[in-house]
Each structure stands twice: as C-alpha cells, then as structure tokens.
Amino acid sequence: MACSHVRIDYSAERDVTCSPGNNSQFAIGRTLRLCCPKPRVKATTMRKTDPVKNFEKLWKTFHKRYPFFELRNVDWQQQYEIYRPKVTHETSDEELFAILCEMVDPLNDGHVELEARLGHSRAKRLFTAEKPTQFNREFSEKEIKKLFKTSEKTLMHNGFDALKKTKAWMLRYCRSSTTGYMRILELEDVKKRHLKTALNRISQDFEGLNGFIIDLRDCPGGEDSIAIEIINRFCDKKRVAFHRRTKIGPGEDDFKPRKTWHLEPKGDRQFTGPIVLLTCESIFSGGEAFALAIRELPYVTIIGDHTNGIFSYTFDKTLPNGWDYCLSYQIYYSADMVCYEGRGIPADIKLLNTKADIKNGIDPLIVRALKHLEAQNQTASA
Numbered sequence: 001m002a003c004s005h006v007r008i009d010y011s012a013e014r015d016v017t018c019s020p021g022n023n024s025q026f027a028i029g030r031t032l033r034l035c036c037p038k039p040r041v042k043a044t045t046m047r048k049t050d051p052v053k054n055f056e057k058l059w060k061t062f063h064k065r066y067p068f069f070e071l072r073n074v075d076w077q078q079q080y081e082i083y084r085p086k087v088t089h090e091t092s093d094e095e096l097f098a099i100l101c102e103m104v105d106p107l108n109d110g111h112v113e114l115e116a117r118l119g120h121s122r123a124k125r126l127f128t129a130e131k132p133t134q135f136n137r138e139f140s141e142k143e144i145k146k147l148f149k150t151s152e153k154t155l156m157h158n159g160f161d162a163l164k165k166t167k168a169w170m171l172r173y174c175r176s177s178t179t180g181y182m183r184i185l186e187l188e189d190v191k192k193r194h195l196k197t198a199l200n201r202i203s204q205d206f207e208g209l210n211g212f213i214i215d216l217r218d219c220p221g222g223e224d225s226i227a228i229e230i231i232n233r234f235c236d237k238k239r240v241a242f243h244r245r246t247k248i249g250p251g252e253d254d255f256k257p258r259k260t261w262h263l264e265p266k267g268d269r270q271f272t273g274p275i276v277l278l279t280c281e282s283i284f285s286g287g288e289a290f291a292l293a294i295r296e297l298p299y300v301t302i303i304g305d306h307t308n309g310i311f312s313y314t315f316d317k318t319l320p321n322g323w324d325y326c327l328s329y330q331i332y333y334s335a336d337m338v339c340y341e342g343r344g345i346p347a348d349i350k351l352l353n354t355k356a357d358i359k360n361g362i363d364p365l366i367v368r369a370l371k372h373l374e375a376q377n378q379t380a381s382a
Contacts, residue, residue, distance in 0.1 A: 048320040051091035055084065057319055058100060058114075065315055065329040066107075067247040067255075071342050074106050093118050093321075101127040108342075109328055110284060110310045116323040133308060135218065135282035138354060144218060146358045148183075151215070154363040155181055158370055168198035170222075171230075175205055179373060180271070183215040184230070187222025187286045195226065199233050199267060206271040211373030213366070214294070215278045217304065217353075221285030224261065231294050232266035234275060239263045240335035241293035247329045255331075263293060272299060274376035276369040279304035279347055285311060289332060291345040296335050301376075303369055305352055307344035 047053065059080055069076045083103045087096060097116050104112050110130030118125050139147060152163050159176040163183070166173055170185040182202065212234070228241060241261040248254050277294060279302055288307045294300050311332035318324050333339050340346075351368055 048322075049093075050089060050320075051087050051096045052089055054096065054319045054321050054323070055087045055100065058325060059084070059103075061315075061317055061325075062104070062327060064250045064254075065247050066327050067245075067331050068107070068109065068328060068341060071339075072107050072109065079103050079106075097125060097127075097323075104129050110308060111312060111314045111326060111328040113314075114323060114325045130308075130310075133281040134305065134352065135280045138352075143355065143358065147353060147363070148218075150358050150361060151183075151363040151366055153361060154366040157362075158366070166198035166201065168195045171195075171198050171202075173198075173202050175209065177208075178210045179370065180205055180209050180212040181215065182213070184219055184287075184290070186220060187226045187230075187290060189222075190226065192229075195229060199230065203233055203267050203269045203271070206269045209271060209273065210377050211274045211276070211370075212271050213276050213278065213369045213373070216283055216287055216290060217278050217280045217365075219283050219287035219290070221287050223286055224289050227286055227290035227293060228261060228263065229266070231263055231290065231297075232270075234271050234294070234297065234300075235263045235265045236270065236272040236297065236299075237265065239296050241296060242289065242335065243333040243337065245331045245333075247331070261293070263296065272297075274373050274380075275300045276372055277302045277304075278365050278369060279307055279345065280353065281305050281308055281344065283307040283344075285313075288340075288345060292332060292334055292340065295345065301349065301372060302345065302347045303349045303351055303372065304347050304365055305350060306346050307340075309340060309342045309344035311341060 059076075063076055066076075083099055086099050091099070093116070097114070097118060100114055104114070107129045108131055110128060112129035114127045116125050117123065155174060155176075156162065160174045160179075160181060161176075163172050163174045163181070168190050170187070170190055172183040172185070174181050180202070214234075231241070239262065241263045243258050243260050245258050246256040248256055275294075275297070277291060277300055279291060283291065284307070288309070288311050291302070291307055292311070295302060310328060312328035312330035314326040315329040316324070316326045328341075331339055331341065349368065349372070351365055353363070353365060357363055
C-alpha cells in the first residue's frame with residue numbers, strides 16, 4: 001500500500017529495494033503477509049464486487065483480529081448497526097469506500113488503512129485512521145530535513161566530528177572526545193552482515209566514551225529483531241525486552257500464547273554508561289518496540305515527546321473486490337506487563353522541537369541530552 005505519512009525517503013540507500021508493485025510495504029510499521037496466494041475459483045464479478053459482501057468481510061475481519069476496540073473507545077457492534085444499513089447491493093464503489101472509512105476512522109490507529117482504485121480512471125485512494133502527529137503538524141518533510149541538519153550543526157558545535165554513513169544504510173554515527181551519537185533512520189531492509197559490521201565499528205569507540213545519544217526521532221518502524229540486535233550492544237545483562245500477544249479470534253481471550261523477547265549482551269564490547277534516547281510522536285511501530293525495550297536498561301533516559309502508540313505489525317488482507325486493507329492485531333507489553341498502545345512510550349524529560357529551532361540553528365534536544373550526560377557523569381564521579 002502507498003505511503004500515507006510525511007517522512008524522508010531513504011529507499012535508494014536500502015540494502016533491499018522493494019518493487020513498486022509490492023503492496024506489503026507500508027508508510028509506518030511492520031507488515032506480515034499471513035495468507036498465501038489461493039488458486040483461482042470461479043465466481044462472478046458481481047459477487048466479488050457486491051458492496052454488502054465486501055462490507056461484511058471487512059467488519060468481520062476487524063471483529064475477529066483487532067484487539068483494541070475497548071482501549072480506543074469504539075463499540076464495534078454499534079459501528080455495524082450504524083453503517084451496515086447504509087450499504088445495499090446498489091451502493092457505488094465511491095460510497096462504499098466512504099462508508100468503510102467513516103466506520104474505522106474513530107479507531108485513530110495509524111495501522112488501520114484502506115486502499116482502493118475508484119472510478120473510470122482507477123485513481124488510487126488511500127485512507128488511514130491516524131490523526132496527524134504533533135511532529136508532523138510542526139514540520140513539513142522539507143523542514144524535517146532542515147531540523148536534522150540543525151542537529152548535525154549542534155553536534156559539531158559541541159565537538160563532534162561530521163555525521164557519517166555506516167555499513168548499515170539506516171545508521172548514522174559520529175562522536176566527540178567523550179560522547180557517541182547514533183541516529184536510526186529505520187529498522188528494516190538491512191542485511192545482517194552489514195548491520196553487524198556497522199555495530200562492530202561503532203563499538204570500537206565504546207571504551208573511550210562517557211555517554212551515548214541514540215536519536216530515534218522520526219523513525220517509521222521496522223523489525224523487532226533489528227531493534228533487539230542494536231540494543232544488545234548497549235546491554236549489561238540478560239533482561240526481558242517486552243512481551244507480545246497476537247489476537248486470533250473474536251473472544252476476549254482469543255490470543256496465541258504470550259511470547260517474550262529478551263535483551264542480552266552481544267559483540268566484543270558493550271556500552272553500559274549513561275545513554276539518552278531522543279524521541280518524538282512520529283516514532284511508530286518497530287521504533288516503539290525499540291523504545292519499549294531499551295527503556296528496560298536502568299541507565300537510559302528518554303528526552304523528547306511520547307512515541308505514537310501503535311506497536312503491532314500489520315495484518316494485511318484483501319477484500320473480494322480487490323481493495324487492500326490492514327489493521328493492528330498484536331498487543332505489546334513492557335517487561336512488567338504495561339501496555340502503551342494508544343499513548344506511546346513516555347519521555348522522562350519532555351522537550352519538543354519547533355520551527356524556531358531551525359531558525360536559531362540549535363537543536364535543544366541535543367543540547368539537553370549533552371547536559372544530562374554531563375550531569376550523570378559528574379554524579380557518578382562525585
């Protein structure tokens with residue numbers, strides 16, 4: 001499905017380039033194709049495009065697999081009673097698309113999307129139930145690029161060398177005499193050997209550092225396994241990273257058994273000194289799993305804004321009429337079984353970027369992170 005969120009396109013730098021026809025790639029988060037292609041069966045075009053049939057299919061899929069109706073204050077049965085009477089066998093595609101969008105919109109979930117081709121021109125229409133984030137209301141795509149240029153200038157003004165690419169396309173790294181800085185663009189489409197090489201190179205500096213900044217701002221998501229692989233280079237001992245439950249039926253307890261992920265030290269060296277994680281509301285899905293896991297390390301402080309609050313991979317489906325849609329279907333929990341869905345991972349120190357930061361040429365989150373790391377080290381040496 002097409003991109004529905006403002007974000008910088010780094011696709012040309014990825015290890016894996018997805019073909020334009022691959023609709024398993026979403027603007028945010030992670031996708032999981034759960035159904036294999038089925039053999040063609042004879043069915044009339046009328047039956048496949050029947051508005052009632054397609055409405056029922058989408059409603060029942062959400063009824064069975066979506067786990068957050070109560071959390072998001074939506075009575076799904078009531079939605080059926082409101083919107084089902086509006087659909088008849090004569091409902092047009094445009095009308096059906098509008099009805100389905102209106103029905104799922106109250107979920108306010110960025111993993112809920114519907115994509116269709118409508119009219120004689122077959123123009124693509126994409127709907128997402130997510131509301132714009134504070135970060136994307138504040139900054140356009142062009143301004144986001146300028147903000148991170150401001151971040152780089154702020155780092156260099158504080159003794160850091162120039163920010164450089166690494167062997168892993170989605171990691172950028174630089175350091176000063178005492179502090180390391182790593183920006184994570186995304187958490188997907190990287191070869192394991194490239195990620196390992198990049199992390200090995202960064203870890204060579206660990207012994208000479210007193211603090212580390214990990215910048216996760218504007219990360220659209222990715223894979224849990226990649227998140228864990230990175231965090232393991234900053235881990236002191238084996239710890240629970242997070243838990244996950246997958247919805248498989250309409251009942252309140254219709255979930256697969258709970259699955260648990262762990263952190264544990266990996267590589268020749270680990271950095272276990274003071275760490276600051278920089279966050280904003282435009283961190284989604286796999287990026288949030290990263291924040292959920294790394295906050296279990298007692299020497300990590302989060303500075304910025306809360307993350308978006310959509311942790312799940314997406315459950316991808318296609319209606320009989322060919323429209324694609326997706327939804328959240330997994331619940332993530334912290335090590336102590338707290339669910340942050342719908343509210344995101346909170347910041348320990350709240351601080352927001354604004355357009356004024358670009359004009360002033362200073363990123364206040366970088367400045368605050370450096371001050372915090374200095375204070376932590378002073379306390380430790382006192």
